[in-house]
Amino acid sequence: MKLSELVKLANLKVKCGNEHLGREITGGYCGDLLSDVMANSKNGNIWITMQVHLNIVAVSVLKEHSAIILVNSRQPNEDTLKKAVEENIPILVSDLPAFELAGKIGSFGIGKN
Amino acid sequence: MLKKFMADLHIHSCLSPCGELSMTPQKIINEAKKKQLDFIAVSDHNSAENISAILNVAEKNSLTVIPAMEICSIEEVHTLALFRDLDSVLEMQSIVYNNLKGKNNPDVFGLQVIGNENDEVEGFVDKLLIGATELSVDEIVNQVHTLDGLAIASHIDRESYSVISQLGFIPQNLEYDALEISSNISVEEARNRFAEYSVRPFIRNSDAHKLEDIAKCTTQFFIEEPSFDEVKKAFKNIGGRSIGIN
Numbered sequence: 001m002k003l004s005e006l007v008k009l010a011n012l013k014v015k016c017g018n019e020h021l022g023r024e025i026t027g028g029y030c031g032d033l034l035s036d037v038m039a040n041s042k043n044g045n046i047w048i049t050m051q052v053h054l055n056i057v058a059v060s061v062l063k064e065h066s067a068i069i070l071v072n073s074r075q076p077n078e079d080t081l082k083k084a085v086e087e088n089i090p091i092l093v094s095d096l097p098a099f100e101l102a103g104k105i106g107s108f109g110i111g112k113n
Numbered sequence: 114m115l116k117k118f119m120a121d122l123h124i125h126s127c128l129s130p131c132g133e134l135s136m137t138p139q140k141i142i143n144e145a146k147k148k149q150l151d152f153i154a155v156s157d158h159n160s161a162e163n164i165s166a167i168l169n170v171a172e173k174n175s176l177t178v179i180p181a182m183e184i185c186s187i188e189e190v191h192t193l194a195l196f197r198d199l200d201s202v203l204e205m206q207s208i209v210y211n212n213l214k215g216k217n218n219p220d221v222f223g224l225q226v227i228g229n230e231n232d233e234v235e236g237f238v239d240k241l242l243i244g245a246t247e248l249s250v251d252e253i254v255n256q257v258h259t260l261d262g263l264a265i266a267s268h269i270d271r272e273s274y275s276v277i278s279q280l281g282f283i284p285q286n287l288e289y290d291a292l293e294i295s296s297n298i299s300v301e302e303a304r305n306r307f308a309e310y311s312v313r314p315f316i317r318n319s320d321a322h323k324l325e326d327i328a329k330c331t332t333q334f335f336i337e338e339p340s341f342d343e344v345k346k347a348f349k350n351i352g353g354r355s356i357g358i359n
Contacts, residue, residue, distance in 0.1 A: 034281030
């Protein structure tokens, strides 16, 4: 599934990275400990998190995530958003908590190989 | 003239919900003297309500205590903050309190006891001190510096509540004055694992929550006298001052 389809289906707000929504999603990873996300998430994943610190962009670039999804309507810090634009990482926001969002996205077939 | 002084700069009192009730002002000072520490810092979670009593006891016992707090950011990163005087730490406390939600449940998290210099119970703090503030770690470090304090990244080797566990790595723009390693890791292992951060000084403290753990880990300061200003100079190696851990 492409990011653009997911944005519609899961009712996500696009904070930045509109031009990159053609990316394919390979699966997803949930985590708020960036050390864990660096160790265990995979290339092409959408990353579902509560964290809004600037470092999330660096982690996403390193792991080549397709996008970051912030849950519970969390808003990225200003410097985080600026960095995400520079680094071509889309930041999407959901008003759902992580559990509900991950369940919903799973029901679309993402993560089932 | 520079001399060697032994310090443990991360000790929790009975005010911290996880600190044992025996961690009273007088008992902490007695234990520090017994362990031949030259100075200590008492740093409770998100609060400094016991600092005044501890400073009074310390003065009577000729031990230097640096006022401190361990502050939890919105990312759940712990920062050990040292201050020059009581007023500064209390000013930090009021900023932290304004950004700390929730009430403590003593049955779940433990009592948060305010003690006096005679080791009597003066009262209890009902704020949720174990919680995270709504301040980002960047805001905390900046605020500590605004109050002319020292900001130290707590136990960077730990898998919870450390800047590395929470944020993956230490952001370059975060101006920590020093990095703390815990008793869980050897100094050699820490120097290897955190070589990329060795531009900042490493210190080692006990993070004691009970009396017997005080001085379990220490830092040696080669400074003129045990004081906040000398520690600050040692972090910058001013005038040949230095730090040792083992």
